[in-house]
Amino acid sequence: xSDLWAGLSQAFWLIVGLDQDLLEITLRSLQxxxxxxxIASAIALPLAALLAIRRFRWRRSVIAVLNALMGLPPVVxxxxxxxxxxxxxxxxxxxxxxTPTAMIIAQVIIIVPLVASIAHQxxxxxxxxxxxxxxxxxxTQTQKIRTLLWDARRALLTAxxxxxxxxxxxxxxxxxxxxxxxxxxxxLTTAIALETGKGAFSLALALGFVLILLTISINLLIHWLGxxxxxxxx
Amino acid sequence: MSGLFPMTMVQAQTxxxxxxxxxxIDATLEGQGATVxxxxxxxxxxxxxxxxxxxARLTGGEINWACGLEQARHHQGFVFQRPxxxxxxxxxxxxxxxxxxxxxxxxxxxMAADWADRIGLGDALDRPATVLSGGEQQKLAIARALIxxxxxxxxxxxxxxxxxxxxxxxxxxxxxxxxxxTRLLMSTHDLGQARRLADDVMFLLHGRIHERGNxxxxxxxxxxxxxxxxxxxxxxx
Numbered sequence: 001x002s003d004l005w006a007g008l009s010q011a012f013w014l015i016v017g018l019d020q021d022l023l024e025i026t027l028r029s030l031q032x033x034x035x036x037x038x039i040a041s042a043i044a045l046p047l048a049a050l051l052a053i054r055r056f057r058w059r060r061s062v063i064a065v066l067n068a069l070m071g072l073p074p075v076v077x078x079x080x081x082x083x084x085x086x087x088x089x090x091x092x093x094x095x096x097x098x099t100p101t102a103m104i105i106a107q108v109i110i111i112v113p114l115v116a117s118i119a120h121q122x123x124x125x126x127x128x129x130x131x132x133x134x135x136x137x138x139x140t141q142t143q144k145i146r147t148l149l150w151d152a153r154r155a156l157l158t159a160x161x162x163x164x165x166x167x168x169x170x171x172x173x174x175x176x177x178x179x180x181x182x183x184x185x186x187x188l189t190t191a192i193a194l195e196t197g198k199g200a201f202s203l204a205l206a207l208g209f210v211l212i213l214l215t216i217s218i219n220l221l222i223h224w225l226g227x228x229x230x231x232x233x234x
Numbered sequence: 235m236s237g238l239f240p241m242t243m244v245q246a247q248t249x250x251x252x253x254x255x256x257x258x259i260d261a262t263l264e265g266q267g268a269t270v271x272x273x274x275x276x277x278x279x280x281x282x283x284x285x286x287x288x289x290a291r292l293t294g295g296e297i298n299w300a301c302g303l304e305q306a307r308h309h310q311g312f313v314f315q316r317p318x319x320x321x322x323x324x325x326x327x328x329x330x331x332x333x334x335x336x337x338x339x340x341x342x343x344x345m346a347a348d349w350a351d352r353i354g355l356g357d358a359l360d361r362p363a364t365v366l367s368g369g370e371q372q373k374l375a376i377a378r379a380l381i382x383x384x385x386x387x388x389x390x391x392x393x394x395x396x397x398x399x400x401x402x403x404x405x406x407x408x409x410x411x412x413x414x415x416t417r418l419l420m421s422t423h424d425l426g427q428a429r430r431l432a433d434d435v436m437f438l439l440h441g442r443i444h445e446r447g448n449x450x451x452x453x454x455x456x457x458x459x460x461x462x463x464x465x466x467x468x469x470x471x
Contacts, residue, residue, distance in 0.1 A: 129318065135289050136312035143334050151321040 007205025014206055015213075022207075026214060029187040032100050033168045036107035040167075041160050044112045048119035048159075049145040052127040063120065069113035074106075078173030081106045085177065098179040103187070106173040111163035118162055122155035123148050157226045161219055168215055188214070237301040238309055238385050239265030239417070241286070245295030247441075248285050256281045256441040258295055265385070267433030268408070268418035270449070272425070274470050278441040279421035280315070283388045286419065287312055306386075311379030315391040317371040319363040324355050327363045327374055331382045349377040353407065369400025376407055380416070387411065389420040393427065405430060425465065429453055437461045439470065 014022045051063055083089050085097040085105075096102045126148055134144055149156065171189040178185035180194060188211045195204035240262050247257020256278040263269060271279045284290035286297060288307055299306035320327050329346035333339065350356050353373040358366070363374060372392055379387060389408070393401040401424075408431060412418055422428055428435060432449035437456070445452065445461045456462045464470045 126321075130320070132289070132314060133318040133320075136287065136310075136314075137331055137334065138307050139334055147320070 003201045003205060006202040008209060010202050010206035011209035011213075015210065022210065024183065025186050025188055025191050025207075026210065028100065028185075029168060029189070029211075029214070030218075032103045032174070032187060033107065033164060036104045036111065036167050037160060037164050039104070040108045040111045040115055040163055041156075043108070044116035044163075045119050045149055045156055045159075046145060047112075048116045049123050049148045051116075051120050052123040052148065053141065053144050063117075066113050066120070067117050070117050072110060072113060073172075074110050074170055075172035075176065077109050078106050078176030081109065081173065081177045097177065098181060098185055100178070100185060102177040103174040103185060106177050107167045107170060110170060110173060111167050114166055115159050115163040118159035119152075119156050122152050122159065126152045126155075154226060157222060161222060164218065164222075165215060168211070168218075238299050238306050239263065240300060241306075242298050243286070243295065244298070246285060246292060246297050247294040248281060248290050249293045254441060256285060256290075259285075259443055261436070261443060261446065263417075263419070265417055266415075268412050268420065268431050269434050269436060270428045270432035271419070271421040271436045271438055272423070272428055272464070273438035273444075274464065277438040279438055280390050281441070282436075282438065283312075283390050283419060283421055287388050309385040311382065311384035311387045313372070313375050313379050313387065313389045313392050315394050317368075317375035319366070319371055319374070321362070321364060323360050324350055324363050324366070324374060325359040328378050328381055331378060335382065345381060349381050353377045354403070367400075369396050369403070372396060372400065372404060373407070376404060380407075380411060384416065386417045386419060389418065391421050391423060394423060401427070425453070437464065 051059065051066075081102060082097065084091050085094070085102050086092055087097075096105070130144075130148070130151075134147065139147065169189060171193055174185075174187065175190050175193065178187070178190065180186050180190040186194075188207055192204045192207045192211070195201075195207065242262045243259045245258040245260060247259065248255050259282065271282060273279055281290055285292060287310060288297075288303055289312070297303075320330060322330070325343060325346050328349050329339075329342040332342035332345060337345075347356070347359060350359055353376070355366075355370060355374060355377075358370075363371065366374065376387075376389075376392065387408075392408075393404050396404070405427065408418060408420075412431075418431070420431065428449070432453075435447060435449050435452045436443050437445040437452070437458075437460075439460055445456060445458050447457075452461070453465065456465055460470050
């Protein structure tokens with residue numbers, strides 16, 4: 001219990017004192033996660049819309065696989081990305097291993113299935129509501145996708161926030177591909193793992209509280225910006 | 235009117251898993267007035283409308299529009315029994331068909347605002363369409379279908395479950411459109427409405443046109459005993 005209080009107190013002073021190291025790893029956490037989220041959303045949301053409106057032979061199987069991939073073990077993703085980006089791997093020449101870019105790639109792979117699956121549920125329901133109307137209006141496939149994505153934007157925000165939550169708290173994959181290098185690839189989660197390993201529980205807890213605070217703040221900010229609970233029943 | 239008509243159906247039918255839902259239908263529609271399709275539940279009224287509109291799959295026979303199907307689809311509007319509201323404002327709902335046809339947003343919104351005024355929703359432009367009453371939603375759906383200036387408007391029981399006032403307002407809009415030359419093809423359960431709107435009537439039974447004729451002749455003196463029974467309010471099977 002004393003560790004908890006010490007952690008809370010240390011978190012408070014780290015934030016109030018604008019600790020430079022904390023600021024650096026916090027900003028890196030945000031940079032990596034938000035970049036991964038934007039890329040993942042750009043892939044996952046149109047994919048989800050396409051799966052909602054298109055009928056093709058293996059559609060159900062693709063959706064089942066996508067749902068199953070929500071549980072993709074991050075450590076395995078990290079390992080695969082490591083092998084691909086390592087010097088002897090097919091993309092070794094790019095020199096991306098142990099860089100924030102490698103961490104972003106791993107996070108994108110982890111959260112695309114999650115965002116796509118959650119988004120697909122919402123878009124499928126909306127499509128069943130809109131189907132007859134849009135078909136009767138002779139709307140093109142691209143217009144259907146754009147209409148669904150726009151009209152379901154608040155539900156899709158929730159899908160993206162779920163992806164954000166998964167990515168910002170991720171440690172296994174980014175530890176492997178990022179290497180937890182000080183002033184280069186260290187982020188909040190890998191710093192927590194490092195401090196815990198060193199037995200510095202108070203500092204680890206302090207970083208944990210900062211991470212929780214950051215996650216809640218970003219979620220609230222996005223909800224506020226997206227006016228999720230306003231404008232009637234949308 | 236334009237080159238959409240005559241529209242001819244030759245042995246047209248649609249089936250689902252081997253069961254014929256509608257057809258075979260042989261009929262010709264000319265480009266004037268309002269045709270009202272009546273018949274008991276399950277007789278195929280909605281399916282026939284969708285078949286003519288091209289949103290139900292034709293599994294046999296032919297439906298020929300004078301200008302070809304693609305061109306015809308471009309000049310049609312469809313209003314459903316339960317109006318589908320996009321999760322947008324009243325203004326954006328009405329403007330939607332224009333925007334997907336590539337019209338500039340400012341012009342589309344100006345036209346949509348005019349239509350909203352016309353249907354009595356001029357004060358509700360920014361309200362979410364989903365919170366409108368049933369009658370208001372159906373009027374919006376009709377305005378949205380008419381804003382592109384279709385030559386044919388399909389209406390699938392557009393006033394079912396609406397009260398007298400909303401029904402009267404919708405009929406008023408339809409009568410104005412008919413007077414302007416929009417061809418109306420409509421299904422209804424409401425025989426009074428058929429009397430008020432129809433130029434000719436199709437009586438559908440078991441997916442086939444059982445009787446068809448000029449509205450006053452059909453409604454005054456139907457030829458078949460099933461049609462007579464239906465008009466009397468008896469249960470027709």
